[in-house]
Amino acid sequence: MTKNKHYFQGIILLLCTFFAVAAQAANQLESVRIWAAPESTRIVFDLSEVPNYSYFTLDGPNRLVVDLKKASTKLNLKNVDNNSKLVKGIRVSKSPTKGDLRLVIDLVKPLNPNLFSLPVTAPYGNRLVVDLEDKSATAELSAVSSTPVKKNVTQSVQASRDIVIAIDAGHGGDDPGSIGPSGLYEKKVVFEISKRLASKINDTPGMRAVMIRSGDYFVNLNRRSELARNSKADLLISIHADAFTSPNPRGASVWVLSMRRANSEIGRWLEQKEKHSELLGGAGEIIQNTDNEQYLAMTLLDMSMNSSMAIGHSVAGDILKDLGAVTELHKSRPESASFAVLKSPDIPSILVETGFISNPKEERLLSSSRHQESIATAIYKGVNRYFHNNPPADTLLAKKNTTGSTVKSSSKSAGTIKHKVSRGESLSAIAQRYKVPMASIIRANGMKTDVVQLGQTLVIPES
Structure with a gap:
């Protein structure tokens, strides 16, 4: 009996060993x-x-x-x-x-x-x-333009630069983004819209588009801002297609940076989706640790009135006007959330949600070439209008405005410019645009504070 007992114990031990080895070799x-x-x-x-x-x-x-x-x-x-x-x-x-x-x-x-x-x-x-x-690749070459850089045709404006718009087609590669009810991938839709938008920008004299990703591959979220910075972008536009837990929500929206957590349910959902994208696409370093958050917060605060954020908010408003003409809007005003792709303190950045891919009707629209073209055109119109009205001082568009439609001051010396304050602009943003100290603008206009009002006309002294 004892012999049989030991025999069965040996068999059990052997089987356990076998299954343990099998389990180890199961990958x-x-x-x-x-x-x-x-x-x-x-x-x-x-x-x-x-x-x-x-x-x-x-x-x-x-x-x-x-x-x-x-x-x-x-x-x-x-x-x-x-x-x-x-x-x-x-x-x-x-x-x-x-x-x-x-x-x-x-x-x-x-x-x-x-x-x-x-x-x-x-x-x-x-x-x-x-x-x-x-090993030999440079960071600058990683952000490739969708078409060759245009040359300025007249000798007189060769010293002026193009306005650079970085276009970030969301997700890509390992990260499909949201998937519609019929299996449509967000990454494919937004890439098509991004290419159409880039083409329109590149066809505009004085403007140039840079595609953050030029194919179906994943770019870590913080790397997207870095590529925009290496391209000396004046604006970063990240293109996405919304999704939610139910098929009911619909409509396009435009998001700007909030250093706090989003205050809407859909905003919180999108923040979680961004973290999910990092798990799908790779182990990118999302800006989330305390030191980086403090650094970003201090940097943004030091840039008086948060000029990048103000510019982003203003561009977002312009784009929403045109999006509303071609598709339903989820919200008619810019929304705020803490997205890593928007967190560059020195580049105005916005995120455009082109519609809800989780809504069957909008999924069908987003798969349509005609609708993709309409969305790209609407985004382009908003961007084009903003930068024609507010061109950075060292650009071709600014020089055209100065020699053409820009109003000259009659009470100041020749070359002094008058600037009308647009919605969302701050004095620091205006000073940065014209490369003039804030104190000089305050003195030239007899201002007591650095607060500006919508519609106010400012005299911009020569730098």
Whole structure:
């Protein structure tokens, strides 16, 4: 009896060991996705379990070797779609450790690898992400213009620059954004609208568009502002399509930065969606730690009257006027939320929600080329009107205004300009635009404070 007891205990122990080993070897590589950006490539390995991995690089030829512990695959990696100019291909190699899966990524040149795992986030499961960046790439080249930069035709205005509009098509690559009832991806809709908007801006003398992403790949949220800054953008427009937990909400809206949490239910939902996008697209560093928040808050406060935010609010108002003519509005005034893509303290930034992709009727509209064109035209009209009325002082449009329609002061010396205060403008923003100290404007106009009123005409002295 004792013998039998020990025998069964041994069998049970053996079975437990077997199932434990089987469980350890259960991680399956289920699919591989390659997303190519201009100067980088992202490879995503979809796995059945949380990955346990290590990696190293080799040269002669250049390779990145990734070892997945206790893993296997039935995939034919030769069939993986690859549009990367940096990656030749991916293959399986014999692992020195039994039960491990060794993957070899053959590279065109030496690249900087960054590997990290991502948790289950619908619609994806566990993932191992491999980011490969070209060592020789410059940040400026990462933000590519949708068309070549236009040349000014007259010699007299060659010293003046174009107004630069950075257009950020939301989501991309691993992050599809919201998905409509019929399966329409937000990332595809907003990219089409963004391209149409860029084309209109590039066809306008004195203006130039820069696309933050030029294809179907993900750009970390803070990186989007950085690319706009490298392009010396005067405005960043982020294009999205709304979604909500129910199919009822509808209408376009325009959002500006709030350093506090959004005060509407949909605003809070969108803030959560932004964090969800980071989990889908990668381990980007959202501006959320206390030190950065304090730094941003102080920077914005130091820029008297928060000029970037005021300009963004004014542009948002102009765009809403034209959006309302082509589609239903969710709100007729700019809304506020704390989105990372809007948090650049030195670039006026707005986020345009083109409609609710979660609403079946608006999803059908957003999939229509005609409606996409109408939305792009409406955004363009608002931007164009704002900058023709408020061109930065060193731009071609400002010079045209000065030599043409800008009113000269009769009581001041030649070359002094009069400026009419528009909605949302502050004295600091006006001073920054004309590159004149605030104190000089205050003295020239006999002002007692730095507060300006809507419609007030200010004398702008020569800098």
